[in-house]
Amino acid sequence: MTVLEFDAALRMLQAAVGSESATFHADQWESIDQLINDRSRLLVVQRTGWGKSMVYFIATRALRDAGHGPTIIVSPLLALMRNQIAATTGLGLNSVTINSTNPDDHLKIVESLNTDEVDVLLISPERLSNQDFINNVFAKIADRVGLLVIDEAHCISDWGHDFRPDYRLLRDIIRQLPQNIPVVGTTATANRRVCEDINEQLAGFTTIRGPLARESLRLSAMRLVDKSERLAWLTTYLGNQDGSGIVYVLTKRDAQVVSEWLNQQGIKALPYYSGVDDAGRGSPPREDLEQMLLGNQLRALVATTALGMGFDKPDLAFVVHFQAAGSIVGYYQQVGRAGRGIAHADGVLLSGTEDPEIHDFFRGSAFPDEDHVQQILAALRQVDGATPRAIEERVNVKLSKIQNALKFLSVEEPPPVVKEGSKWSLTPHWESWSLPTDRIAWLTAQREREWQDVEEYIDLTSCRMQFLQEQLDDSTSQPCGRCDNCEGDTELPSLDGDLIRAAALYLKRSEMPLEPRKQIPRDTLPIYDLGGRLSEPACTGRILSVWNDSAWGQMVAADKKTGRIREDLVDAMVEMISKRWRPSPSPQWVTCVPSQSSEGLVRDLAGRVAAKMGLPFVETISIARKRPPQKTQENSVHQCRNLDGKFLIDEESVQSGPVLLIDDIVDSRWTLTICAALLRKYNSGPVLPAVLATTNPGSV
């Protein structure tokens, strides 16, 4: 039995905070009391800095003292924040973290779990769907878990902005939890609808809400159509102050582009997104990036939404959105981190022309395609179980879409599929299940409405803070007196023309490396007799732009329609190759990928590039067999099969020196990979791919 008295709890707070005069914030003791003494289930909705973690750390201390097992905290945070570490130290709690970025520490951690030395286990949300984690780590404490904490609990809610299948699984597990295991969910952002939805999903929870206003936050917003204008604005803004903060973007590519620009302008910034620290990218681990910002060793992290909620830097001087967030709740979530412990902090929302299209794309790809789902279920019907790769061979759908669809299906109620080990199987529920198209349509419409709310916020002429608070159903809202509208500051800032020109030039020169594929899926190219590791893959090449993105990308899209690439683009390509890339070995001749559809466009482009570079242009590759367009093939297995026997090499015309292989668009890189392999087979020199644009910036 655990009964925790107020006095004992207060002493714990003081130990945690390191001050004998510390007292509880409003509702803090009440939350602890209900959690420990009533064994209630709580949803705590309080702004960043109120001390949500203090509630569950003190609860953990009390539970441990009474002989209970450790607490599990589920959080997207990769590590405890500094103030949380201080609190656990003050309370004498030993806390460990398991996430996918520290696999080497796992063994040590498992050891300490065995000896009951661990008081708090922090895990990322996707751990509980990982069978290895369940078997090797979770199993050590599963019989004794004393408290379950869900950070960012709003992710359980369906209401648009942050729905995640891993949180669905958490909800399902909570529903199976006997009532003698206490649970607390915490979030800094949930309006009434979200709270209601969470209460519907998780019966028996009590909600404790507090006011959400941030006193020191100065909000502003403006439309700056072009990226070059926003890059210029950002440079000036950061040049006029000392503080460090976060610049939010919507895509990983934008994170790279913006942070490189800032560095070129003498402002130390690094990109942050999921996968930024993958091998070969040369980035510090994500945890280190967070620490660098916390320690002010950087001016800014340029981040996607992967920079978790819960990231808590008391002196965060600004949160600038380079592109608009998709919902007001999402925006508040991100901007609300600024200014917790300082007198003055800025929340600036910039919005550009690309934003509506990006959000439209996000909405469209949030749920799996009905047709894909039917194909996947049909494939699973034939077998006891299959891995996603095995399904990829039978179904013409991108591997990542197969995986996402399976994850979505696995948390449907009741789910038509279930994962056992590494294989997915149909459950008996599959026959009566169908894709909830009505709910999906409703959720998509909901997200469109949320985006419209953001557009309204951008164009607002009244108090911004009040608008946000009202959207979050905070009943204490009144005009803040600090935002741009309250101060009557409604004019667009004057931007430095030179900076804008420099930014525009920068954007035109931000080409990307093109990594060729090095391995061919087995049994896909019988005609060419190619498979497995390639002995002479193509060299790393260059891509000038992203399809339809900014200056060059939009021109490429336009010129595809007219049928001829304009002179500016040809010059840009030549400049990219000879002034910046300057490949070694340097090319001695030029050839191109033949096209079934765009008559002569690529041939013409390659010929002109060759002429400007003073190199011979030789058409060595032609089309032997017509095939469906490559873009109808959705995954590697199908893409390769589709290319088998398509191309014919004129062996005699192959030159022995290094060769520039030119194409207009690259998507999956298989066409370039196979053409390069064929050139090498007939004794060309090293192959250097160069293309105008990619339709798939995520995969390069």
Add this chain to the structure above:
Amino acid sequence: MSIPERTQAVLLLTLRLPTSMSDAPQPLTPTEWNRFCQWLGTVSLCPEALLETGTLESADSATPCPLDVDRIRSLLQRGMALAVSMDKWTKAGIWVRTRSDSDYPERLKARLRSKAPPVLFGSGSIDLLNQGGVAMVGSRNVPSDDLDSATRIAAAVSDAGLPVVSGGARGVDQASMAAALEVGGTAIGVLSDSLLNRSLTADVREHISAQSLTIVSPYSPEARFSVGNAMGRNKFIYCLADSAVVVHSGTKGGTWEGANETLRQGWVPVWVNRTQDRAAGNQALIDAGATWIDSELDPLFRASPPTDSKTNQPELATAAPGTTQLSLF
């Protein structure tokens, strides 16, 4: 899809969980569970009441619990482990019933009383478990003409509109069940292990969906094979049916033990197939009181369900609402 609190409590106290370490608190055996239930009756508590803080301790101070209270408390704290497993199993279509659930198979309660399994997991129609049928048992390695007999008999059982009840093992079990399903009949499999994996295989899944097959197990859905469990579940095969056919038995082992136990206990009439195998124990079963069955299969279908399946057994009657008379859970 979550289960009643009582079921949670029973599972916490009696079920070995896949995530449990070897030094974990030992779940209660069926015998221990029955003793514990008697104590619950004495202190007027139902199992789910133990989920409230302090209930176990105050009851123990009123009337000492026959089992170690620390052990009971540790078992009750396994909620997180239970939740992760139950989530996985229910999503795969597996249900769970305890003895006090209204749709717990009647025949098991009537024939076995306190030896009925405290917990039953299954996949497929629960109603099928109340239709009686003919138990068909036999060895894993049998001569092919005995397999033919199994097939013939199973088809006849299906024709008579009754389920074939068996154990899902290789040999006679699978031949009988497959034959019944083949001709459009129904089958019940009482498994000794791997309920989860079996329920996800393509053909089992199809038959479960079609409501022609139900598989059950008194053990965890992820239990691995053990000889003890294989022998232990045999009695449930007999008790779910109203008559039994031993197609081929050895002179020791699971089929032999199960048949002899049924003959001693008198749960259901036992018929024995005339095998050509001289080494078989079939003749010895006749000597112990079983009856030969030949091509005339009608006698198999004349057995009736236990007459006292619904009458008031003091140990197992479910409490009428509002009364204080409690039952075994």
